[in-house]
Every structure is written in structure tokens, then in C-alpha cells.
Amino acid sequence: MKKKMKKYLTALIGLILSSCSNGQTTVAENGIKNPNNRITKEQSELLFENTKLFPNNTQLSLALIKNGKVDFIGIERINDTIKLIENYKDVFEIGSITKVFTATLLSNFVNDQELKLDDNIQDYLDFKVNSDNVITFKELANHTSGLPRLPSNLNLLFVDQDNPYKDYDKEKLIDYLTKEVKLNQEPGIRYEYSNLGAGVLGFELATIAKSTYELLLQEKIFTKYKMVNSTSKRENVKTELVKGLNPNGKPTSNWDFDVLAGGGAIFSTVEDLSKFALAQFDIANKELALTQKPTFKVNDNMSIGLGWHILKRKNGGELIWHNGGTGGYTSSMALDLENKNGIVILSNVSAFNEKTGNIDQLCFGLIKTLDED
Template sequence: MKNRMIKYLTVTIGVIVSGCSNGQTTTAINGIQNTTKGITQEQSELIFNNTKTFPNNTQLSIALIKNGEVDFVGVKRTDDTIRRIENFREVFEIGSITKVFTATLLSDLVNNQTLELDGNIQDYVDFKIKLEEGITFKELANHTSGLPRLPSNLNLMLADRDNPYKDYDEEKLKEYLTTEIQLGQEPGVKYEYSNLGAGILGFELALITNTPYESLLQEKIFQKYKMSNSTSERERIESKLVKGLKPNGKEAPNWDFGALAGAGAIFSTAEDLSKFALAQFDNRNTELALTQAPTFKINDNMQIGLGWHILQRKNGRELIWHNGGTGGYTSSMALDLENKNGIIILSNVSAFNPNMRHIDQLCFALIDTLDNK
């Protein structure tokens, strides 16, 4: 991650795999400029300018939270015109924002004294992890475990590009942990973003509680915050799911995360994520407060809590932030805890789209518009 002010941050940390495309898209017509109810003209122009290069059938579902009050804005590109639609209850893959929820499950178990944040993950499983060094739960959640981005027995060159994780089951993850695991550096000393680490965290929390990952999400988070359209199991929300798009505008298959569900498997809506966001503003919520607290300094502009990245803004304020990207979707979520402001963007823009960085750019630009001038 390069050291730069977040207003110009274009690096996406939450993309599950990387790729490129030669797809070209013509510039769209602005059909939202005269329908700005609920948003300012400035916000309308930001939305259009950051979405005009995406293909037809692209949707963005946006929650704008100002002083703890939520407005929803949806747009869709149809026949080369970007128009307002109502899609705040439509479901999208949220990709790596899932990691915040996995870290929240960890925080719940820490608060309930089921495990210790600095506990060695080896001490909580009945098989031998092939490591001399100990990895803690905190190091899995804040990307300082020393683990690589992906396991060595998941070869993306041989996997199905349209659904690369679907065959990576618990047996393969256990095989990796017991026979192949290797660290790139000593745990706890360096930040290195790892989908594998978050996947192992979700896997181990399910083992410790003897409860499937999906059931943990429902019991500990989704039911608690009334997130009725959120799940890690696609069959639960199939009828409400917005189709993901490849860079060329064709439909992209959804991804199945198997044993690495904790890294990116969740589906959700702007409405549901806004409920989770509002809960983040309650400093009496010790479970969420623990995830927001800094655990490691990455550089002068960024720290990391548990799941959340903590960004230093040009105006001196802080944001907690995460984004996500999969084959058919890109997302971004940033919250100003002090002022109870936030932006959530869900989209069916592929992480392989050469302009996918515009989703993060739009997120940061929109939150700037919420600042008290």
C-alpha cells in the first residue's frame, strides 16, 4: 500500500484476485442530473462522473449517512444512460468487506471470553499446524500473520477463473495447514494483506464454536442488527440478487468461497449494511469498538484494527474503511465515527474492470461532501 492521502487513494486492498480486461465502454448520458432528490447536485455529478465508463446494466446501490441519518441512492446504466433506480434492498456480493464481519465474530468471542485475542490459533484446534512460530487471532484479523495472500495448494492458474474458490474445501485447507503452510515473515511485525488469513480465521472460529460460519453470522450479527437480506449462502437470497458483470458487460458467475468463506463470501444490501454502519457509531457497543481500535500502524496515513482499516484524512479526521472485489462486483464502505457520517457503495462492477478504482474514488469523494463546511 503506497503512502498517500486518502482523497487520492486508488489502491484496492480487498480484491480477491487480480486481473485485467481489454473491454471498452462508451461514455454514458447523464440521466440523473434532473432527479437529484435526496442528494445534492455535487453528489449527483460525482456519481455520474465515476460511473459513466461502466457497461450497460451496471448498478450502484449507495447509502449516504449524514449525522446518523440514512439516504439511499441507486443508479443503473441502461441504453447508455445512467438513471436513478430504487435498489437499496437488492443484494450484491460484498467481497472482502466480509472480513470486517469475520473480525466482528472474533470480537464477540473475545468479549465472551471464549478465546483470547492474543491466543495462539494452534491451541484451539485438535490437529497440528506445521509451524514453529505461533500465529494469534489478532494477527489473522489485522493481516500481520506473515501468511501469503492465498494458500499454496490453491493454484489460480488451474482454477476456474469464473469461480476460483469453489473447490477449495475444508479438507484442502487442513491439508495446507498441516503439510504446506509457510510464512513470508515473522508474525506480528509487518502488514501483508492476506485472504488466506481471514479465511483461516473464519474456519477456526467455526471449529471452536462447533457452529457453521453462516450460522455464526446469523446468530451473532445479522439477526442482532436486523440484517434480513444478508448471508454467506447464495440460495437464501437468489431472487433478490443483482447479477454481477464481467468487464465486457456480460453476466459474471457468482463466486463460492468454500473453506475460505471468512475472506469474502457475504451477500448483502445497502440497507442492511447501513444498519451495521449505524451500530458502529454506538461507542457503548464493546464488540464493535474492539474491531475499530488500532492494533497495528501501517504507515503515517493508515492503521488497522480488526478487519477495519483506519485512514487519516487530509482534514485531520479519521475513517474506518474496507472495500471488496470479486469477479462480478466491487464495493466500498467508509465511516466517520466521530461525526456519524458514512458512505456505502455496492456495485456489480467487476474487480477486473480497468476502471473499478472509481468505486473507491466515489466513496471517498462522497464522504467529503458530508463534512460540515
């Protein structure tokens, strides 16, 4: 019984897309009409087919970027009908897409010559990490550090299951790194996705800057790209916060982060994320270009830059992509840099809804439609 409970809790706090029954079996009616020719029939059908089994009160907020031009689409399931709404200024948790922003902060530090990607993280800490291995900043950003997904002292049996990261603070992280840390493999050898690694990266950058993760985001990214409704602190949300839903479609708690904020703390809107997406197309932007550059080959179909996963497409092109999932939200963001196309999806679909994979499926389906003239 204890093994089953631990396995469940591990999945719950892992910021990963998992599966869990949501009890939702009714198929919604299609109330998506073509608003002023902003979306095609194919796109409308993709939206409906990938959302028709989500619970009532499910919302999706989307940005469709075609050749650098943005259209916003919002849908909501109300009374078993999926209808268009306007929610592009509404806030959602973006989950692990946060890691792209943490990696962007790292790129900013590199461009400002405050550190180098291959520097040992130990050299910038005032405590000794209990490992003889050298871990670099690049390895934290591309998931090759050898660090596990989560720290061993994030107690799975006693964590608040509705808000699992809230009480994991600086003292606990330092205690883990100085006493309990154990790498799963030598750094730099193998890709192993780690929320801990991204959290450590955000923590260390804030430490170097003698600042906080939130202030770094605001000063170096959100202000620069006019992302006025983005924050890593729930108390700083200024506009409508869409309520997250659990797998059964019931309102659930937001997730708050302390020291591991770099792994998944950001709240944002598709309007703000579309601004960040458009900036990715600017080849003169050295800070963003560095995050897009491959740093490790995962397999024949995927490499990873700094934060961004780089996916090979069947048409010979590439996408940079990341997704995210928390207890009440799922997100996906894919950009075709060559053609300046992209899709951003934010939703209040739980990462543990059994159909949560439909969000990525919708993202990739929609970006394929943008290839067509």
C-alpha cells in the first residue's frame, strides 16, 4: 500500500503529464463557429475533436501565429457545448514552460558575461554540494546534470497534495544539496528531465544576482517583452485568474512555489506568451538565439537547447517546443522559427486528466495547419 501511495504522490508532484480517470464521458456539442475567418474549418475541427471530452468549465486560451501575425482564440465548455469566448488576457499557470524562462535568464547572464555555460555551479555557491562531480549551468538547463526529478527531502507522504511545492524552501534545498544529493548518472552523459535541476538553476541565478527569481523575471524578461500580466507569484496576478480544475472537473488549488520556482512557478496569458514567441523570431536577439541552439542530442528526433526541446518535423523543418502541467492546468507551446509560425495553448485541464495529452496533440495539429498556404 505504501509503495502505491508513494508512486501516486511522486506523479502528483512531478509537474509531468500523467493519467488519471476524470469521470467525464459525455461528448460536447460543437459550438465553435468561424469568427470572421480567423480560423479554418480544419482548425475548428481540431479544436473540437481534442477538447470534446474535457469536463464542463474547461477553458483553452490559444494564440495562432502565422508569419509573425497573431490571432487569439478562446474556447470554453459550458453545459456540454464548446463555445468561443475571449480569454487572451486571462491568467493560467503555465507549469514547466517556466523552464524556458529560467533558461532565458541563464542566457542573459551569459550574454552579460556574468558567467559561462560550462562554469561549475559550485564556484558560485557559498556552501559545498555533496558531490565530487562537476555540474555546469548548461547541464542544469538541458536536463543532463544527473540530478533526479525531485529532491529526496521533498517528503512525498507529508506534502500538501493540492499545493506540493509551497513549503519547499531555501533551507530544505541547501540541506538536500549539502547532505542528501545523489546523482543518477555522471553529468553531461544522458538526458533525464529534472524539475529539481531547473529549480536549482533559478535559485542559483537569483543568488548570484543578490535578488529573487521573481525580480529577475520582471527586470530581465517580462518588462523587456512587455509581458505585463506575467509573474511567478500568485499574489501579483493583476487580471482574471482562470480557476484550475482537477481530473474530475472540480475547482482545485493553485500551485505556489518557493525555492524551486524555476521549475514551474509562472502565471501568464497567451497574449503575453505570444509577445515572447514573436521575440523568438528575431535572429538579432542573442539572448533568445542562445536558448534555441542545440546543446545535447537526445535521440534522432529530438535535441535540447537551453530549456527548449528541438523537434525534427516530417517536412524536414524543426520546432522548438515545451509543455507544462500542474494539478489544475496544462500548457503547450511550439514555434517554427524558420517560417515565423507558432501555437501557444494555455488550459485549465489538469495534468492528471486522462485526456491531457490532447493539449499537445492539438498544439502539433494546429501548427501543421499553418504550413499550408
